[in-house]
Amino acid sequence: MARILIVEDEKGISDFLKEGLTEEKFVVETAFDGAEGLQKILNNSYDVILMDWMLPKMQGVEVTRQIREAGISAPVIFLTARDTVQDTILGLRSGANDYLKKPFSFDELLERIRVQLRQKETSDNNVYTHRGVKINQDMREAYVDNQEIHLTQKEFDLLLYLIKNKNKVCTRDEILDKVWDIHFEYDSGVIDVYINALRKKIKAVKDINIIETVRGVGYIVKD
Ligand code: CA
Numbered sequence: 379m380a381r382i383l384i385v386e387d388e389k390g391i392s393d394f395l396k397e398g399l400t401e402e403k404f405v406v407e408t409a410f411d412g413a414e415g416l417q418k419i420l421n422n423s424y425d426v427i428l429m430d431w432m433l434p435k436m437q438g439v440e441v442t443r444q445i446r447e448a449g450i451s452a453p454v455i456f457l458t459a460r461d462t463v464q465d466t467i468l469g470l471r472s473g474a475n476d477y478l479k480k481p482f483s484f485d486e487l488l489e490r491i492r493v494q495l496r497q498k499e500t501s502d503n504n505v506y507t508h509r510g511v512k513i514n515q516d517m518r519e520a521y522v523d524n525q526e527i528h529l530t531q532k533e534f535d536l537l538l539y540l541i542k543n544k545n546k547v548c549t550r551d552e553i554l555d556k557v558w559d560i561h562f563e564y565d566s567g568v569i570d571v572y573i574n575a576l577r578k579k580i581k582a583v584k585d586i587n588i589i590e591t592v593r594g595v596g597y598i599v600k601d
Pocket of ligand 1: 386387388430431432433
């Protein structure tokens with residue numbers, strides 16, 4: 379269940395949102411000023427934050443700026459009566475993901491929340507698994523049967539590229555282009571060296587070979 383924090387000083391609006399969102403099966407928490415909101419965000423994990431613009435103690439823009447500085451990437455949707463272009467830009471620059479003008483319809487808010495949740499899901503899913511080999515793109519970590527294997531940067535990029543393109547033959551030219559960023563005729567022997575290194579590192583943990591050679595063409599990772 380997704381957790382939502384409402385940072386809003388007007389109790390009427392806060393109550394209304396909390397009730398509606400709870401009915402939609404979200405877990406809802408509230409904060410009534412900017413400082414309280416900041417503390418809660420720093421100490422908890424939320425999937426979406428609804429942030430009023432004008433708040434006592436600390437403005438919504440400032441709260442957002444500070445949580446981004448702290449490395450928190452939870453999506454922030456501003457709820458505000460301010461609707462000039464400058465304010466919108468300021469809000470988005472502070473690190474907000476979306477912007478909704480008061481008064482807004484609950485259905486529209488709900489839709490905006492769902493958009494943010496979908497985007498978050500995609501980014502959380504930057505993890506690719508294949509026959510016990512797991513790659514976490516965001517953390518740049520690779521595992522074989524949950525044991526971490528240490529790859530060089532290019533080995534990692536190469537394995538990630540092959541696994542992302544599972545069940546498709548990756549030609550040598552494509553690999554040079556996408557992994558090495560080389561766009562001209564080049565001795566692609568370097569790829570074999572990296573493929574062999576990858577196979578060895580995987581095999582050191584588990585006796586499998588997930589990268590098949592397609593003779594004269596390239597490589598494939600197959601289900
Ligand atoms: Ca307010």
